Amino acid sequence: MKEKTIMLLHYITGLGIIIAGGVHLATVFLLSQYHLSMEFDNHPFAVLNVYRNVLLASSLEALLVLVAFHGFNGLRVILQELYQGKTYTTAVNIMVFVVAAALVVYGTRTILIAHQL
Amino acid sequence: MKEAKFKVFRFNPEGDGRRNFQTYTVPVSRGMTVLQGLLYIKEKLDQTLSIRFSCRMATCGSCGMMINGLPRLACYTLVDELKSRTIVVEPLRNFPVIKDLVTDFGEFFNKHRLVKPYLIRIDAHEQERSNTSYTQSEEEVEKFLQFAYCIKCGLCYAACPVVATDKSFLGPQALAQAYRYLADSRDEGGGERLQPLGNGHSLLRCHFAASCSQVCPKGVDPALAIQLLRRELFLRG
Amino acid sequence: MSLLVNALKTWLLPLRYGVERWSYTLQRVSGVAITLYFVAHVVETGNVVGGAAVWSVPPYEFAERVWNETKTFLANPLFDAGLAVLAFMIFFHTVNGVRLFLAHFGITLGKPGRPEYPYRAASMSRPQRVLFWLSVILAVAAMVYAVDVFFKVLQL
Numbered sequence: 001m002k003e004k005t006i007m008l009l010h011y012i013t014g015l016g017i018i019i020a021g022g023v024h025l026a027t028v029f030l031l032s033q034y035h036l037s038m039e040f041d042n043h044p045f046a047v048l049n050v051y052r053n054v055l056l057a058s059s060l061e062a063l064l065v066l067v068a069f070h071g072f073n074g075l076r077v078i079l080q081e082l083y084q085g086k087t088y089t090t091a092v093n094i095m096v097f098v099v100a101a102a103l104v105v106y107g108t109r110t111i112l113i114a115h116q117l
Numbered sequence: 118m119k120e121a122k123f124k125v126f127r128f129n130p131e132g133d134g135r136r137n138f139q140t141y142t143v144p145v146s147r148g149m150t151v152l153q154g155l156l157y158i159k160e161k162l163d164q165t166l167s168i169r170f171s172c173r174m175a176t177c178g179s180c181g182m183m184i185n186g187l188p189r190l191a192c193y194t195l196v197d198e199l200k201s202r203t204i205v206v207e208p209l210r211n212f213p214v215i216k217d218l219v220t221d222f223g224e225f226f227n228k229h230r231l232v233k234p235y236l237i238r239i240d241a242h243e244q245e246r247s248n249t250s251y252t253q254s255e256e257e258v259e260k261f262l263q264f265a266y267c268i269k270c271g272l273c274y275a276a277c278p279v280v281a282t283d284k285s286f287l288g289p290q291a292l293a294q295a296y297r298y299l300a301d302s303r304d305e306g307g308g309e310r311l312q313p314l315g316n317g318h319s320l321l322r323c324h325f326a327a328s329c330s331q332v333c334p335k336g337v338d339p340a341l342a343i344q345l346l347r348r349e350l351f352l353r354g
Numbered sequence: 355m356s357l358l359v360n361a362l363k364t365w366l367l368p369l370r371y372g373v374e375r376w377s378y379t380l381q382r383v384s385g386v387a388i389t390l391y392f393v394a395h396v397v398e399t400g401n402v403v404g405g406a407a408v409w410s411v412p413p414y415e416f417a418e419r420v421w422n423e424t425k426t427f428l429a430n431p432l433f434d435a436g437l438a439v440l441a442f443m444i445f446f447h448t449v450n451g452v453r454l455f456l457a458h459f460g461i462t463l464g465k466p467g468r469p470e471y472p473y474r475a476a477s478m479s480r481p482q483r484v485l486f487w488l489s490v491i492l493a494v495a496a497m498v499y500a501v502d503v504f505f506k507v508l509q510l
Contacts (some may be wrong), residue, residue: 004315004350011458014451021448034503038425040402040418047402047421064396071389078382081283081322082361099393106406107396113403116411187370263466276371278378281364282357300466324381325457327374327478336473340374341463344477348460 006073013070020063027056051114064107072100121145121196123154125166126207127217138205139163145196151184151204152191155218167217175334178270182218183207188275188332210275225271228287231319232295237306257302264297264342266335273329273339285318289329289339292320296342299349311354320346374478377486381450384443391440398424434504441500442493449489457482 028037032045039046050056076096080089123143128136141162143154152170159166170180173192180191184206185199196204212220236244243249273289274280280288287295295314298304314320323343330340365382368375397406401424404412456462457477462485464476502508 002315003317003321004354007321008351011455014455018448018452021444029503038428040421040425047399051402067389067392071385071392074385075389077322078386080318081279081286083282083357084284084318103393103396106400109409110396110400110403113408113411117403117414117417259465259467261466263469266469278364278368278375282361324378325374325454325477326368326371326378327475328371330475330477331372331375333473333475336469336471336475338466338469338473338475338477340475341466341477344457344463345460345466347458351459 010070010073013066013073016066017063017070020059020066023056023059024063048114048117051111051117054115057111057115061108061111064111065104068100068104068107072096119145120202121154122203123158124203124205125155125158125218127166128208128214129165129216131216147197149196150192151189151194151196151199151206152180154196154204155191155206167215167219169219176268178268181209181270181272181275183210183275188272190270190272190334193334209271211277211280212271212275220271222271225269225274225288225290228291229269229294231287232291232298233306233310234294234298236298236301236304237309238303239305251303253302260302261297261300264293264300264337264339267293267297267337267339268335270334272332272334273337276328276332278326278328279322279324283318283322286322287319289323289343292323292346293337293339293342295320296346296349299346308354311350314346315350315354320350323347372478373483373486377450377453380446381454384447387440387443388447398428431505438497438500438504442497444493445496446489446493449492450486453482453485453489456485 027045027050028034032043036043037045037047037050041048043049050060073096076092079092079096120142123141124138125141126136127139128134141158143157143162145154150173152168152173155166155168156170159168168180168182168191170192171177172179175190175193178190181188182191183189184191184194185201185204188209191206206218208214208218208220212222212225215221238244267290269290271290273293277286277289279286292314295310299307299310320343323340325340325344327340330338333339366379368379400406402417402421404417404420408417453462462479462481464479466476498508
């Protein structure tokens with residue numbers, strides 16, 4: 001992928017995070033209270049109830065993918081500015097992609113299973 | 118007569134190869150520049166000191182060095198403006214050192230050549246015809262004129278935090294010149310200039326730390342040129 | 355090793371070059387901090403279904419027990435203070451990021467012109483500076499709000 005395309009995606013995911021992150025912070029801090037939103041089930045905005053709601057669960061999934069891309073691309077940029085050898089660059093590209101993908105898989109598993117609990 | 122201590126970086130690869138600082142006591146007067154102090158050292162105290170200078174009036178770009186921690190032109194920095202009795206002089210950061218205060222500008226000029234710093238016309242022989250003139254309006258000139266004032270002194274390159282670690286980043290000087298030619302209405306090399314900048318680290322590793330514009334002695338504002346270049350790349354590239 | 359030391363000194367000591375250099379450093383530091391927190395957060399919230407070993411729907415009581423254990427583990431003043439710092443990081447990174455996004459497209463930057471001494475750089479324009487300080491102020495406000503939420507200091 002061209003660096004220019006990756007940068008464009010970095011801008012777009014950044015803007016997307018503002019929206020999805022805003023929704024997430026609102027559900028935890030504004031629509032309920034923090035200590036109530038940490039409860040397992042016995043409150044409208046408790047953890048499981050957020051996962052059960054299709055819209056909120058989708059926005060969490062979106063946030064997961066967007067932050068994984070934006071954050072790990074940022075890390076990739078920082079690591080590749082440190083040193084520019086060919087092997088190192090390829091290794092960083094692979095490592096960053098693998099870790100980000102693993103986190104997205106793990107997070108999606110959480111969302112899908114919690115949705116059904 | 119007042120005095121100042123010049124703490125000067127010394128390195129002689131053909132001598133002992135040690136990097137150290139030597140302190141010289143130099144008489145200073147009002148209006149005296151750091152370059153005059155260094156030339157005093159060279160004339161009267163230590164002939165082995167190597168420095169690069171030429172015009173003495175901030176137009177050739179030869180005497181860039183780190184003076185009290187910031188990249189400055191030695192001929193353009195008054196001893197009085199440093200407000201200190203000790204003046205630490207080191208070679209320009211981010212450049213390899215040849216000897217003492219003289220640095221190697223080879224890589225810097227290579228990066229400049231990479232951006233094709235000349236007018237590109239579709240008809241390559243047009244400029245050989247003597248009755249051709251390219252007229253420009255005031256607005257067209259002002260789009261690029263500021264960036265044409267670059268004297269290639271390398272201070273921006275020394276200040277840039279990206280250049281410090283990233284060898285494949287072109288640096289503020291080369292990128293500002295890329296924009297200078299792109300924005301020039303006489304230039305027809307648009308896509309040819311812009312396409313390569315979308316790959317790799319050449320342009321996109323600039324993070325707008327704006328240290329380049331902070332230190333530029335001619336008001337070129339390379340940071341502005343780079344952001345405008347980036348805009349061109351994304352909107353038109 | 356000296357490569358790393360040189361890089362860290364250049365990136366983390368933004369002295370004497372103006373606010374934009376400070377913004378560069380803070381944006382990097384906050385970005386890395388947020389990404390590291392993101393990793394911890396995805397792992398920790400994975401406990402709502404019972405932990406890393408769970409890959410099908412588990413018994414409800416099992417998940418509830420594991421989550422409550424996690425909740426107790428996280429109810430720690432050290433972690434809460436960390437979250438308050440993170441609130442600063444997130445808000446600074448976001449608003450400063452929007453400023454950078456605008457700058458990268460040339461919006462809110464001044465126009466090129468004829469340089470007149472003392473050369474006020476158009477790239478470090480007033481709207482840019484305002485947005486930077488706005489990001490700092492909003493980040494501090496977010497941190498104060500977070501301290502209040504976790505430590506109930508201000509009773510907001």
